[in-house]
Every structure is written in C-alpha cells, then in structure tokens.
Amino acid sequence: MSSAPTANLFRLPGGLRLPGHKRVSATGALSGVAVPETLTVSLRQHAGTAAQPIVEPGDRVLHGQRIANAEGGFSAHLHAPSSGVVRAIEQRPVPGRANLSVPCIIIDTDGEDARIDDRHAIPNPFALGSRELLDAIGAAGIVGLGGAAFPTLAKLNQASEAGIDTLILNGVECEPFISCDDALMRNRAGEILYGARILMHALGLRQCFVGIESDKPEAWQAFNDAAAVDNNDKLTLVQIPTIYPSGGEDQLVYLLTGREVPSGGFPSDIGALVHNVGTAASVATLALSGMPLTSRIVTVTGDGVAAPGNFEVRFGTPISDLIEAAGGYTERANHLIMGGPMTGIPIEDDAMPVVQKCNCVLVTSRTITENASTEPERPCIRCGECARICPVRLQPQQMHRAFTIGDRDDLPRLGLRDCIECGCCDLVCPSHIPLTQTFRDAKAHQQLQNYERERASRARERYETRQQRDQHRETTEAERLADLKQKASRDAISEILARKKPKEPEQ
C-alpha cells in the first residue's frame, strides 16, 4: 500500500470549490431505520431493463430471498429487504426525473425479519475463478451505489471483455451535503479494501486506486489504518482535492490516470473500471455473510430536518420513515430532493420509497445559499464563466443559444451528449439561466428526435420493401402472364395444327 501525494494528479478543467455542508450530517454515528410496515420495491431501479418478478401476491418471502430476476444483460436481480407477505405487484410512483409510476413489489412485513437460510459466506473468494466470482456478484443483485444503480455484473463483464488494467474506487463524494460514502468509509474501510481485493482478483488486476476527497480526514485516516492491516501492495490511496465534480466517474479517471473517456464511451474503453466504495463494501458483505444487496446508507440532511445524519436503510422504505428517523421536518422544509443540491431529483411526495440510487435525501428551505442574488433570469450576456468552469470543456453559453434560438442541429457539434449535468454552469451564471435543466431538456428533445427519425426511417424501409415486393410481384405476374400467353398461343397453334392434322382413320 502507498499513499500518493495529491500533486501527482492530473488537473481537471474547470470545477468549483463549493461549500460542503457535510458536517451537518457526517458527524454522528451510523444508525438504522426500523423495518417499515410496508416495503415498496421498484422493479425499475436503473436505466436498464426492469427486473421480472418471480413471486406472486400472497407469497411469503424471507429477508434476502430473490423476488425478481434480472432481465437481459443490463439488469440486476432484486431480493426481499425483510420478511413478510407479498401484497401486490402494481404500479407505484417512485423518485425519478419524470416522476413516473413503475411496477413495484409491495411487501407487508411481519416484523420478524427472518433471513433466508440458503445464503452462505464465501470463506475464500480468492480460491474461486473469475467467472464464479462474477456470477456470485450478479446473483447477489449488486449494483453501483454511486447514484446510477448501474448493474455491477454488467459493468464487470464489460470491463473484462474490454481488457482493463486499473480498478478505481470512488470515495470522492464531491457533491455538497452528501456524506453517506464518508460514513461508510469511516465505519467500514477494512471491508471496502477487502471488496477491492476481491474485485481485483475477479478481473486479474494489478493496480487499484482509492480516491478520497481531501475534506474527509477521518475517512482518510480510517483507510490508512485499514490499509496497514490489509497490506495490499497493488493498492494506492489517493487524496483528491475538494473540487466539485472530481467524483464524476470520467472526471476521477482523468484525475488519476490522465486518460480521457472517449465521447459516448465508458472508462473500460481506456482500461479503467470505476466502482463506488459502497459497491466494494457490498461485494465484501456478500463474501463475509452471503447476503445480497437489500439496503444502503442514505444521508438525510438539510435545514428541513431536525436531526440530520446517516442511516442504513432497506430498499423500499418510505422516505417519510427516513425523515422521521432524522427527527422529522422543521418549519423550513419546503423542498425534498433525492441526491444532492447539484444533481439531485426533486420529489413531491415523501410516501415514495427509497430506491437503490438514493444516496441522500435533502430537505431544504426555498434556497440554500444565504446570499443568493434575487435577480430574475435575464438573457445570456456571453460572459463565458460557464465555459470557464465546465469540467468537460463545453461552452454552455453557445449550447444554450443554439437550443433557445432554434439551431438545434448544432447541439451535437457543441457536445450536448458530453454534458454530465453537474450543475456548475448554473452556479456561476450571472443571468441566472437554468442551464443544466435546459441541457436535460435538450437531451430529451434530441432523444425524441432520434427516436422519431429512426421510426421514420424504419417506416420508409418498410415502405420501400413493400414497394420492391409489389414491383417484384408485378413483374413476375407480368412474366407469368406473358409466359402463359406465349404458352397459350403455342398451345393454340399446336391445337390448330392438331386439328388440321388428318385424323387417324377410325377403326
């Protein structure tokens, strides 16, 4: 193990030093939340394919029992977060950008939290082969706990096919207010390093970086202590400067290796695999106890809750239970956000369940920045401050102009799809233009346009095929008719000839 000085890092273009607001939630101990009466487990936890339920209403399920199977390569299994009876499988609203209702398995818990007994620890994971380990990780329904709930098996498969050389554990957690990874790292640094070792073994890697943001001295210390015990000479702990958004996947890869993830590509395209520290901890839990992923640590914070802190929460727990565990709402509570203040998703109803990508529940008053200007939104003055701080070197001022003035065909050239929606540009815009939301809209618009273009081209293809077919049929028909005619005339001639032929004398 070695600790790399921060100076070895590559410099990210742009980024912002934001007020952390981390102490609000990070200082207390990690506490649990009681098993709720009802768990609502969403079958659609990530951008991939929804899981397929394998239980039916009325079935009794045990904690850790498989309740839904992964569907296809980009999906993950789901397991019951506690014991009880399946009440229904029906559409329920879950937190998301579009606030849609998605199919959910609803479990009435029985309070026993009885565990399924067919789950066993893996005493020596290093004796297993790569395929066996990957399968075990897939079977445990492990997903990335950084914020996208990307199925870990899919990521590992992709990485092993692409051939990678570096594992990066992301303990940066750069977004203000969020401290769930910090809490995990302080409490379970040893488990995280054990998980890292298993992941490295599974992919045969010789290099692993653990990136920890410089504003987390306790986590840094915990890792150094744990690393002294773990004694893994392929592991390097790296302190990452506290500049938002250093914890973005592509950003962290660049900071540590100087390699740029190609536009539209993945870190595996440039030999890197990035996992959140929480994902490594899930792998360790699997090896140590055999238990699948059924819970996560969630930060509950903001001036809208009485006692902010970090909580170990079962998936499917209503957000209102979580708020209650954090002392309930204060008078200032006005907005509820899943995630942080920069990239989070607004939630209207606290009855919605905790999903796998829910790293933080932020409850705030109207505005978080005390000295925020109250000026209205104004036209862009092209000051270029947004371009100056953009961590992917986009020019938001040009993109915004292209989108609003209507030259939307220019957006791909300006790099719309490279936008990571970090929100930095909004923060420096003196005209108070909601740039990030504009780009989300523009992406959605582009997607819709692509979809329609594709549909149109498919329709055209169908039309052309039919036309070809019709034409083919017509020509063959014509040929057949001509043939028939020819044949008919030939037949007629021969008939006439035959008729003219003197008949054999009858006998």
Next chain:
Amino acid sequence: MKLARAATPFLKPATGVGAMMREVCLALVPAAILYFLFFGFGILFNIAVCVLACAAFEALALMLRRQPVAVVLSDYSVCLTGVLIAFALPTYLPIYVTFTACAAAVLLGKHVYGGIGYNPFNPAMVGYVVALVSFPIAMSAWLPPGLGDLDYTMPTIGERLAYIFTGNWPAPLTAEAITRATPLDMVRTGLRASETFGEIGNSPMFGTFGGYGWEWVGNGILAGGAWLLYRGIIRWHIPVAVLFGMLAPATLDTLASSGTTPGPAFHLFSGATLLGAFFIATDPVSAATSPRGRLIFGFGIGFTAWAIRTWGGYPDGIAFAVLLWNAAVPLLDRYTAPRIMGHER
C-alpha cells in the same frame, strides 16, 4: 407530505448581471475623478447626460417592445453604455450630438437586435461612431487640460455651458481659439509634416508617457481595469491581447525608425487604448467567448487600432477596430471552440 418541486441545482449564484455592470461603472470612478481634475466638469456633465439619455431611450424602446421596463433597466447595462459614451465623447460637446450618440447606441446598437445579450456590436461604440461620422468637426474639438503651465485659460463654466446648449462659443470666443488638437492628432499631423516624434513630444501638451492630463486619466482606467480583473468580472485574455496587439507593432515600429515614431508608452496612454482594452473590448455580449477566440479578438483590435492610428484617416482607431472585430465574432467563436474532454485532439 407534499413538497414544492423545482429543478436542481439548488445552489444559486451570489452575483447577477446588474451587480456586475454596476461594478464596472464604479470601476471608472477613479478615472472620472482624474478626468474632472484635469479637464473640468465636462466629464461629470457628460456622464449624467449620457446615462439619463441612454436610460430614457432604453425605456422608450422597452415600452415599444412591450418589455418590463424596470426589470430590464435594473441590469445596469444601459448605465454602463452611458458612462462609456461619456468617456468617449469630447469633454464639451453640443448637447444634440450627445443625444444623437446615445440614441444611436441604445436604439441602433442594442434594441434593434433584441436588447441585451443579442447585440452583435458594442452599443457605446456604435453611438460614438455614428456621432463621429455625423458631426466630425464637433467630435474632434477637444479642450486641452486646464491644469499645468499651458499657455491657455479654460473658458468659464458659463461659456462652456453656452457652447453645450447652443452649439456655438459665445463671442468673442471662437472654436479655433478655444480647442486644441489632441496629442494623438498632433502626432499624426506632425509625423505627416515630417517632424519626428521627439520634436512633437516637446510640446507642453505632452506629459511623461502620453498626453499631459490624459496619461493620468489612463492611470485611473488602468486601476479600474485591474480591479475588474481582481474581482473576476473581466478575464485577462482580451485586455492583454488588445495591449499586445497595439504595443508589439508600436515597439517594432519605433525601434525600426530609431524613435522617430511614437513608442508603446505613448500609444498605451493616448486616446482610448486603455479604456478600449479594459472596458470596451471586454463587453461580453459583443466579444468573442472562447479563450482562444478572445485572444485573437483582442489582438485584432489592438493591431487594427494601431494600423488606423499609423496609416488611417482618423487619429484614433479603437472604436472602428472594435466594431470591425465585433463582426468577426461568430466566425471566431465557431473556429476557436475548446476541445471537449473525450473528443479527438
């Protein structure tokens, strides 16, 4: 419990366009004070008249365009346009010329394009140039600085006001007797009469590095510009490039002519060089927006202004250079965009 819904990010900026523009105006206070000390009340009168006239024209345009007047006026951009026109115009000027400049700046330079954010040309320079080509004599009639041992007594305040409001100097004063060529003009005429820069510079109209009095106004502008850079309201690319674009050829020229042509110090502290570099070319709306684009834009302005001063028909060329390069901005922006992370080098 139901909660309010609003898009992230929730952290909001502390500054706004209004605060920025206000600070740019305030950054010109030191220069205005020095200007007042050397040249009399004209600058203060011009600032007041220009700001009020520009605001009035903007209010009119907004009403015609059915836009919220108070909201838009509170962005202070029209106030800055007024202040910049005041600095660009001769210190004492018939008031209808001042009004013409303000009307052209706000109406032709800004609102015909859709107001703040959409104007391709720098409004203050549009106003200045319209006045310059429409009233060439009034626009080149400058009073010399009133301090120092020049063989000159400033007209009285009453006489100056009379000129402003009637357009004629009260008898027995005449424009020929009252006004003086600016240092830039003297250099231009002198060089064309085959004098050397050294000979011209011996006139009491000249101070240590530039025109007497003017160089101190220049120092004030420089201080204001440094403040804006320190505060991050403007970025270094444009001012540095403008100054480089002007001073590099001036230096080469003066070296090649062994000092018979004006050197970099004179160019720096004369005419609108410093005002142009820090306050005019840096207008974000009409300037290039990418860092490389801004360097080319600034260099182009500096070089073009030097070329106009050296070979052109006008003693100063900042205004024309700015407008010319404003027109090149869309092209610059298109071809100087930075390489996006993850895109091919």
